[in-house]
Structure formats: C-alpha cells, structure tokens
Amino acid sequence: MVSEGPPHTWDDKSVFDLSALEADVAKLIVQTLNLNIDPVQIQPEQPLFNEGLGLDSIDALELSLVISQCYGYKIRSDDPETVATFASLRSLCQSIEKHRTK
Amino acid sequence: MMWMAGSVGRPATRALLHLICAYYLIFSRQARRAIRPYLIRALGRPIGWRDLYRQYHCFASTLLDRVYLLVGQGSRFDIEIRGLDVLKERLARGHGCLLLGSHLGSFEIVRAIGLTQGDVEIKVLMHEQHTPVIRDLFRDLNPEVADAVIPTGSPNTMLRVKECLDRGGVVGILADRLVKQDQATPCKFFGELARFPAGTMWLASILKVPVILFFGLYRGGSRYEVHFELFAEEITIDRRHRDREIQLWTQRYADRLEHYCRLAADNWFNFYDFWEEQR
Numbered sequence: 102m103v104s105e106g107p108p109h110t111w112d113d114k115s116v117f118d119l120s121a122l123e124a125d126v127a128k129l130i131v132q133t134l135n136l137n138i139d140p141v142q143i144q145p146e147q148p149l150f151n152e153g154l155g156l157d158s159i160d161a162l163e164l165s166l167v168i169s170q171c172y173g174y175k176i177r178s179d180d181p182e183t184v185a186t187f188a189s190l191r192s193l194c195q196s197i198e199k200h201r202t203k
Numbered sequence: 204m205m206w207m208a209g210s211v212g213r214p215a216t217r218a219l220l221h222l223i224c225a226y227y228l229i230f231s232r233q234a235r236r237a238i239r240p241y242l243i244r245a246l247g248r249p250i251g252w253r254d255l256y257r258q259y260h261c262f263a264s265t266l267l268d269r270v271y272l273l274v275g276q277g278s279r280f281d282i283e284i285r286g287l288d289v290l291k292e293r294l295a296r297g298h299g300c301l302l303l304g305s306h307l308g309s310f311e312i313v314r315a316i317g318l319t320q321g322d323v324e325i326k327v328l329m330h331e332q333h334t335p336v337i338r339d340l341f342r343d344l345n346p347e348v349a350d351a352v353i354p355t356g357s358p359n360t361m362l363r364v365k366e367c368l369d370r371g372g373v374v375g376i377l378a379d380r381l382v383k384q385d386q387a388t389p390c391k392f393f394g395e396l397a398r399f400p401a402g403t404m405w406l407a408s409i410l411k412v413p414v415i416l417f418f419g420l421y422r423g424g425s426r427y428e429v430h431f432e433l434f435a436e437e438i439t440i441d442r443r444h445r446d447r448e449i450q451l452w453t454q455r456y457a458d459r460l461e462h463y464c465r466l467a468a469d470n471w472f473n474f475y476d477f478w479e480e481q482r
Contacts, residue, residue, distance in 0.1 A: 135442055149358075150358055156358075157402075158355065158356070158357060158358055158359070158360035158361045158362075159361050159402055159405060159406050159409065161358040161359070161360075161361060161362065162361035162362055162364075162365055162406075162409060163409055165362060166409070176362065177362070177366070178359045178362040178363040178366055179366075183358070183359055183362070184357065184358060184359060187358035187359075
C-alpha cells in the first residue's frame with residue numbers, strides 16, 4: 102500500500118496540492134477498492150499500480166467501471182492513452198477532465 | 204520437433220515423444236519428484252515408473268497436439284463433447300461467458316470445437332511473461348491465435364477481458380495455478396489444503412457473466428473428451444465477507460477439478476508440488 106504517507110493524519114486537507122477533481126477521485130478510489138488508507142494520503146504523482154499504491158488489473162477494471170458511472174468516461178483498452186491514464190491519480194484525472202460527459 | 208510435426212506427420216513425431224519422455228524420466232530427478240505428491244493422492248496407491256511415464260507422455264502428446272490445433276487441423280482429432288449446450292445457449296443469447304479451465308488436460312482443444320454457428324471470439328488470459336519462447340513459437344504458427352491471448356500484468360488486462368465479454372465472446376482462465384504475485388485462497392484438494400488463486404472468483408463477481416467449467420481431457424491416441432459444466436449463472440461476492448466467499452467459490456471449483464482429476468489422473472500438468480506451503 103502507501104509507502105510514504107504524511108507523518109500524521111491531516112483531517113480532510115491534503116498535504117499535496119490537489120485539484121477538486123483529484124480530491125474527489127482519490128476518495129472514489131479508496132471507497133471503490135475499500136483501501137485501508139485516508140484518501141488525502143494519495144500522492145498525485147505516485148504510481149497507482151505495483152510499487153506505488155499497489156493496485157492490480159482487477160482494481161483497474163473496478164475503477165474504470167465506477168469512473169464510467171460517475172463521469173461518463175469509458176476507459177478503453179485499445180486506446181493508446183490508457184496505460185498512461187492509469188499511471189497516477191493526476192494522469193487519471195487529466196484523462197477524466199478531457200473525456201468526461203458528466 | 205515443430206518441423207517434424209509439420210513434415211513427417213503425427214505418428215512419427217509421436218514415436219519421438221516416447222524417447223523424450225524416457226529421457227526425462229531417467230535423467231530428471233526433479234521432474235520425477237515434482238509430480239509424485241499429486242500422483243500419490245490422485246491414484247491412492249503407491250506409484251511406479253509406469254505412472255510417472257504416463258504422466259509425461261500425456262503432457263508431451265497434448266503439447267504436440269497444440270501445434271496441430273494452432274495450425275487449424277482440429278478435425279484430425281476424435282473429440283467427444285459433453286455439456287456444450289450450457290455454453291451455446293448463453294452465447295446464442297449474446298451473453299459473454301467466462302470459461303474456467305485448468306492445467307488438467309488441454310485447453311487448446313477448445314479451438315477444435317465449433318462453439319456456435321457463427322464466429323465467436325475466444326480469448327485466453329495468460330501469464331505470458333513466463334513463457335516468451337512459447338509465445339513467439341505460437342505467434343509464428345498462427346498469429347491470429349497469438350492475438351487471442353490477453354497477457355496479464357498490465358492495468359489494461361481486465362479491461363480487455365470485459366470488452367471481449369461485452370461483445371458476446373468467451374474468455375478462458377486457467378484457475379488452478381498460483382503465480383507468485385497472486386493472492387491465494389486455501390482449498391481442500393484431495394483432502395489436504397492447497398493454495399489456489401483468489402483473484403479468479405473476485406474477477407468473475409465483478410464481470411457478472413455466466414461462469415462455465417471446461418475440461419479437455421486427453422484419452423490417448425487422437426481421442427479427447429471435452430466437458431462443459433455450468434458453474435454459476437453469476438457469481439456474487441459481498442465485499443464485507445470477501446475472503447470467506449472467495450474461498451467458498453474457489454472450493455467449489457477445486458471440488459470439480461478433483462472430480463475430473465479422478466477421471467483422468469494422467470492429465471495433470473502442474474509439474475510441481477501443488478500442496479507445498481511456500482512457493
């Protein structure tokens with residue numbers, strides 16, 4: 102899970118400079134995947150998969166389903182951008198911003 | 204050997220298999236030890252050289268037959284099919300299906316079976332990074348079939364699975380073999396706990412599609428016996444009891460696997476100690 106979190110709990114305020122969307126999506130990730138961390142601990146540039154947040158491809162599927170529901174953006178495997186989209190919270194939110202329909 | 208399979212034919216190449224199996228059996232102590240824990244449990248009696256040999260020969264035969272299946276020569280096999288309707292009915296309604304297979308027998312034999320009247324997309328989820336040599340070989344034999352492999356390990360992987368199912372296709376998963384990074388769930392298998400991958404049932408519960416079991420048993424010569432069996436119309440898992448429910452579903456799979464192992468003990472191709480704690 103998160104390897105380098107902030108030294109103590111930060112209530113609802115992230116130490117990282119997150120946009121409103123990033124903060125929302127961070128919450129969505131934690132809720133959807135039932136992660137045992139505070140959403141504010143997710144660093145925007147930290148890798149979501151493997152060594153970073155430790156997500157796997159089943160998590161990616163769940164996440165894409167819920168993103169499609171919430172933002173009307175359907176992440177597709179044949180889109181060359183997809184792997185880059187899943188790189189971090191920030192890249193994910195940039196893609197959502199670009200493709201969202203709601 | 205691939206050259207032989209193509210140019211001198213199956214009987215001659217099969218004769219060579221005996222030599223290869225004998226070589227392995229005599230010289231590879233590791234190979235003998237790897238299959239012993241399984242055979243003792245599956246046969247329920249002391250095992251001899253003959254049993255070990257059958258195991259290797261069965262494996263080598265299906266491996267060779269994969270070559271013929273890949274180049275589209277499935278019609279040369281004598282295949283008895285049971286329970287195909289459970290799959291056909293659902294595909295005809297346009298429902299994608301998960302096909303849960305195993306390393307008991309041949310999965311590739313599914314290619315020799317007409318699943319529906321029309322073309323149905325079949326993909327197989329595979330840990331490709333472990334067998335790049337085989338991947339390249341198969342790509343040479345039939346690039347189209349190689350494209351039917353969905354490799355694991357990318358954030359994309361399960362999106363591809365879902366998209367194939369949404370198109371009404373079939374995705375095969377071999378659900379018995381645990382790979383290092385997989386989460387495991389312990390299941391009774393031949394009376395003792397063995398570790399099975401936990402992700403399969405969880406994935407199935409997210410995909411919400413019918414799950415059908417598949418066993419392609421090799422019966423010697425050019426005979427295969429293929430079994431389809433409805434496992435679940437839909438797997439639902441409550442996240443709050445996730446581990447327990449995954450275990451229950453996986454145990455059901457393990458029970459069916461054990462059943463088919465008893466039907467065709469020599470078809471077991473997991474050549475390692477399946478019950479070993481730490482791998």
